[in-house]
Amino acid sequence: MIKLATQLAQAGVRKDERTGAISTPIYQTSTFCHPALGQTTGFDYSRSGNPTRQVLEESICALEGGRRGLAFSSGMAAIAAIMSLFKPGDHLLVSDDTYGGTYRLFTTLGVQNGLKFSFIDFTNIESWTEFITPATKAVFVETPTNPLIKIIDLEKLVKQAHQYGLLVIVDNTFFTPYLQRPLQFGADLVVHSATKYIGGHNDVVAGLLVTASEELGEQLAFIQNAVGAIPGPQDCWLLLRGLKTLAARLEWAERSALYLAEFLDKHPSIRKVIYPGLTNHPGHDLCRKQARGFGAMISFEVKSKAMVESILKKVKVISFAESLGGVESLITYPETQTHEAIPVNTRRQLGISECLLRLSVGLEDPEDLKDDLEQALDF
Amino acid sequence: MGRGTKLIHSGNEVDPATGAVSTPIYQSVIFAQKDVDSPGRWEYTRSGNPTRAALEATIAELEGGQYGFAFASGMAAISASLLLFSAGDHVLVSRDVYGGTFRLAQRLLPRYGFEIDFVDTTDLDQVKRLIMPHTRALFLETPSNPLMKITDFRAIATLAREHGIITLTDNTFMTPYLQRPLETGIDIVIHSATKYLGGHSDCLAGLVVTDNRDLGKQIGFLQNCLGAVLGPHDCWLILRGIKTLKVRLEQQQRTAELLAKWLQTRPEITKVYYPGLPDHAGRDIHFSQADGAGAMLSFRLQDDEQARQFANRLRLPVIGSSLGAVESIVSIPAIMSHASLTEEMRQELNLNRSLVRLSVGLEDFEDLQSDIIHALEGLG
Numbered sequence: 001m002i003k004l005a006t007q008l009a010q011a012g013v014r015k016d017e018r019t020g021a022i023s024t025p026i027y028q029t030s031t032f033c034h035p036a037l038g039q040t041t042g043f044d045y046s047r048s049g050n051p052t053r054q055v056l057e058e059s060i061c062a063l064e065g066g067r068r069g070l071a072f073s074s075g076m077a078a079i080a081a082i083m084s085l086f087k088p089g090d091h092l093l094v095s096d097d098t099y100g101g102t103y104r105l106f107t108t109l110g111v112q113n114g115l116k117f118s119f120i121d122f123t124n125i126e127s128w129t130e131f132i133t134p135a136t137k138a139v140f141v142e143t144p145t146n147p148l149i150k151i152i153d154l155e156k157l158v159k160q161a162h163q164y165g166l167l168v169i170v171d172n173t174f175f176t177p178y179l180q181r182p183l184q185f186g187a188d189l190v191v192h193s194a195t196k197y198i199g200g201h202n203d204v205v206a207g208l209l210v211t212a213s214e215e216l217g218e219q220l221a222f223i224q225n226a227v228g229a230i231p232g233p234q235d236c237w238l239l240l241r242g243l244k245t246l247a248a249r250l251e252w253a254e255r256s257a258l259y260l261a262e263f264l265d266k267h268p269s270i271r272k273v274i275y276p277g278l279t280n281h282p283g284h285d286l287c288r289k290q291a292r293g294f295g296a297m298i299s300f301e302v303k304s305k306a307m308v309e310s311i312l313k314k315v316k317v318i319s320f321a322e323s324l325g326g327v328e329s330l331i332t333y334p335e336t337q338t339h340e341a342i343p344v345n346t347r348r349q350l351g352i353s354e355c356l357l358r359l360s361v362g363l364e365d366p367e368d369l370k371d372d373l374e375q376a377l378d379f
Numbered sequence: 380m381g382r383g384t385k386l387i388h389s390g391n392e393v394d395p396a397t398g399a400v401s402t403p404i405y406q407s408v409i410f411a412q413k414d415v416d417s418p419g420r421w422e423y424t425r426s427g428n429p430t431r432a433a434l435e436a437t438i439a440e441l442e443g444g445q446y447g448f449a450f451a452s453g454m455a456a457i458s459a460s461l462l463l464f465s466a467g468d469h470v471l472v473s474r475d476v477y478g479g480t481f482r483l484a485q486r487l488l489p490r491y492g493f494e495i496d497f498v499d500t501t502d503l504d505q506v507k508r509l510i511m512p513h514t515r516a517l518f519l520e521t522p523s524n525p526l527m528k529i530t531d532f533r534a535i536a537t538l539a540r541e542h543g544i545i546t547l548t549d550n551t552f553m554t555p556y557l558q559r560p561l562e563t564g565i566d567i568v569i570h571s572a573t574k575y576l577g578g579h580s581d582c583l584a585g586l587v588v589t590d591n592r593d594l595g596k597q598i599g600f601l602q603n604c605l606g607a608v609l610g611p612h613d614c615w616l617i618l619r620g621i622k623t624l625k626v627r628l629e630q631q632q633r634t635a636e637l638l639a640k641w642l643q644t645r646p647e648i649t650k651v652y653y654p655g656l657p658d659h660a661g662r663d664i665h666f667s668q669a670d671g672a673g674a675m676l677s678f679r680l681q682d683d684e685q686a687r688q689f690a691n692r693l694r695l696p697v698i699g700s701s702l703g704a705v706e707s708i709v710s711i712p713a714i715m716s717h718a719s720l721t722e723e724m725r726q727e728l729n730l731n732r733s734l735v736r737l738s739v740g741l742e743d744f745e746d747l748q749s750d751i752i753h754a755l756e757g758l759g
Contacts, residue, residue, distance in 0.1 A: 002746050006695065009705045009741035013697060022697055022706060023581035201619055203401035241579050241619075244705040248626040248741055317384060319400060327387050327622040328400055363626055364388070365381035 004063065004178055005247040011059040012240045026237045027051045048225045052233040056208075056240050060198075063177040063243075064190050066210035068217025070224050071236060075173065075193025076101050077229035078207030080109075082140075082169060082191060084223045085216075088114025091135040093166075095122050095152065097145035097350050099193075100334075102171070104341035119346075122152040123283070129160055138167035143182075144174050144283070147299045147334045147358045148351055149274045151283025154290050158186035167216075173197070173325070178246050180291040183212050189220075196325025200242040200249055203326075206231045208239075249327065249363060253296035256366040260359070261298050263370050269377045271301040271355065296361040297324060299334075305354040307379060308333060312357075314376035317368050324360035329369055332358040382556065383625050385441060404615045405429045426603050430611040434586075434618050438576075441555040441621075442568050444588040446595030448602050449614055453551065453571025454479050455607035456585025458487075460547055460569055461518070462605070463597055466492025468515040473500040473530065475523035475728055477549065477571075478717040484518075485721075497724070500530040501661065503538065510542050520549040522665065525677045525712040525736040526728065527652040529661025532668050536564030545594070551575070551703070556624055557632075558669035561590050567598075574703025577620040578627055582613050627705065627741060631674035635739040638747060639676050647685070647755045649733075652677040674739040675702060677712070683732035685758050686711055690735060692754035695742055702738035707747060710736050 012024040019025075027050055032043040043049050053071050061069030072078040079102055086092065094106060096119040106117045118131050122141050139161050143152040154170065161168045169189045170182035176197045182190050192198055194206040211217040224230060231239075254277075261275035276287040277294030287294055302308060311331075312320045318329040322337040332338055335354050339347060361369065380388070394403055405428055410421035421427055431449050439447030450456040457480055464470055472484045474497045484495045496509050500519040517539055521530040532548070539546045547567040548560045554575045560568050570576055572584035589595050602608060609617075632655075639653035654665040655672025665672070680686040690698055696707035700715045710716060713725055713732045725731065739747070 002695075003743035006742035006746040009707075010695070013706050022699065022704070023579065201401065201622060203619065241581065244579060244741065245623040245627060248630045249623060251630075252626045317380070317388065321398070321400060326400070330400075362387060363383070363622065365383035368381050368384040 064210040072207035075207040091116040095141040100339040100341040142171040154185040257296040257361040274299040317372040329362035434614040442588040444590040449609040450585035453585040473519035478719040482719040532563035580704040635674040695750040707740035708738040
């Protein structure tokens with residue numbers, strides 16, 4: 001079995017037998033000629049299937065170790081497709097600390113369509129099952145969570161959830177299959193905002209799903225085709241291009257993240273640093289057990305709300321923008337950006353304070369990032 | 380700002396109108412003027428395009444020059460640069476160069492009335508002997524392709540300046556992340572950006588950089604006049620490639636060094652050419668002008684047939700005529716990248732079919748090693 005770094009570098013290679021092209025061809029076509037009436041080449045119409053998209057879907061499927069990979073036009077489109085698996089009356093348990101867009105989708109469109117949601121803290125791994133009702137059909141978790149970077153025990157979660165016949169869905173955006181492969185622990189479905197580390201260059205919006213079973217794959221492929229929220233061939237190709245450097249990018253960004261987390265941890269303007277690579281993180285050992293690294297996302301609280309605006313204005317190398325996982329480092333203010341859709345009281349209950357900032361560490365020289373933070377944090 | 384950070388940010392100033400972090404792709408041929416009397420900064424994409432300008436500014440900054448130019452391919456960049464010279468000019472070209480450059484120098488430039496001599500630039504005395512009063516230019520590669528010979532930039536640049544000769548170097552193998560020839564006195568740096576700068580085997584491109592204002596003006600004229608420009612989409616892909624250049628090259632270089640040292644211990648391999656090896660002839664000079672040994676290596680098997688079988692038996696590296704990509708690429712230069720050399724030249728360089736060139740990609744070292752073991756152990 002070849003290693004993940006090799007699989008990544010060669011994603012899509014040797015797929016075009018006709019020409020030998022190393023780079024996957026971009027099939028910018030909406031439709032395909034039929035050889036004859038009642039015959040098909042396997043491709044009919046690009047919404048239903050496109051050769052470039054297929055290479056991407058097969059690649060992510062192999063990387064996650066699943067049975068079926070499916071590509072969507074955004075991370076939210078992928079999550080919306082998952083939501084379409086359920087019917088009125090169904091109940092889902094969702095990690096309380098979750099991306100604001102997911103929260104918004106579930107609590108507005110999901111609720112309008114008759115679904116019920118409970119947002120719970122899965123780090124209480126021994127007691128979360130209390131929330132299960134006869135109508136509960138699935139658990140949807142992020143690990144690490146966003147933005148509080150909590151680590152959920154995948155092995156235990158899956159074991160317990162499966163005892164109750166629940167489907168386990170894991171958003172693996174923060175870690176990617178290079179660091180963590182939830183299907184290995186028995187999860188049923190993995191979702192990605194491929195906009196982040198998989199694309200990796202802050203230049204494509206896309207989502208990916210991988211299923212553990214053929215059957216679930218078929219159901220989601222039906223939804224993908226019926227709803228039609230698919231990414232275009234050019235975007236699929238850019239994601240494949242991103243995959244090729246995923247290992248090299250993540251390794252670099254993670255080294256820098258640990259360095260910056262240690263620096264921030266000692267800084268007088270900082271109240272608290274949340275990074276699983278720090279030994280003071282409550283999920284440090286668990287993360288070490290279920291992932292091959294700690295990722296490159298850091299959250300931290302500054303000492304006062306007044307500092308936030310000044311920091312966001314003063315950073316020069318780091319951009320103040322709402323995303324993560326790209327080559328450029330980005331700093332985000334969850335309060336008004338990624339998590340604004342979550343009601344303020346809920347945010348406070350969760351521990352998302354007005355002083356919390358989230359840093360996506362990119363590929364810049366770590367010294368330059370440290371210097372940039374140092375001057376921005378100088379009060 | 381460190382070099383590693385420049386790779387991520389330079390030439391990529393956030394679009395002021397929208398804040399877009401990624402450089403916009405201006406897929407536009409023309410740029411409308413307000414009125415007939417007010418030409419804007421941009422007119423016609425052959426003459427200048429905002430996406431191309433971002434790439435040109437990036438490569439100029441990385442190479443430490445003032446003027447950068449993007450071309451449709453590495454050969455378009457080399458041919459435009461050599462057309463700085465004209466009929467009656469004598470041009471020296473390094474012997475051990477890429478086959479495409481050799482073909483241009485041997486077959487096309489003489490038609491324009493150029494006088495060409497091929498010279499071993501690692502031998503300063505030989506260069507001195509070939510300099511004539513009408514010698515105008517010297518073109519070289521270091522490390523050379525595929526034999527990894529090292530030329531001393533500073534010595535060559537000093538000698539050339541004394542004789543009013545313009546020096547041009549192909550920096551494709553090293554990239555500005557590892558080697559910046561302008562800092563050592565070279566006048567013009569050229570890249571096949573198809574290789575490490577693009578880095579993904581998906582885009583052909585050439586780049587030229589100079590710090591000399593007069594040369595910059597002339598190259599700009601040639602770029603616009605000849606029109607071998609790089610399209611906006613390809614410019615953007617090269618910019619995207621440059622953002623991961625550091626992480627790719629650092630990783631590939633680590634793997635290349637491990638492979639080179641290990642290949643030396645294999646009985647099937649008679650010689651390994653890699654400037655990072657302790658016994659490499661040009662090692663000291665190389666490290667006086669570069670920050671690393673790169674990720675290209677060549678090695679020799681017992682004979683032509685063994686090399687052929689070896690290449691065919693490999694399962695991970697693709698067989699192909701390129702380099703510098705995320706995927707490892709293997710080739711037999713004598714019949715591929717250097718097929719356009721004359722037989723006589725190949726013999727003189729000892730560039731026969733037993734020589735294998737490996738461009739080390741981002742695959743895992745152990746996977747590459749076991750693939751090579753498999754290929755070597757099955758040789759007939």
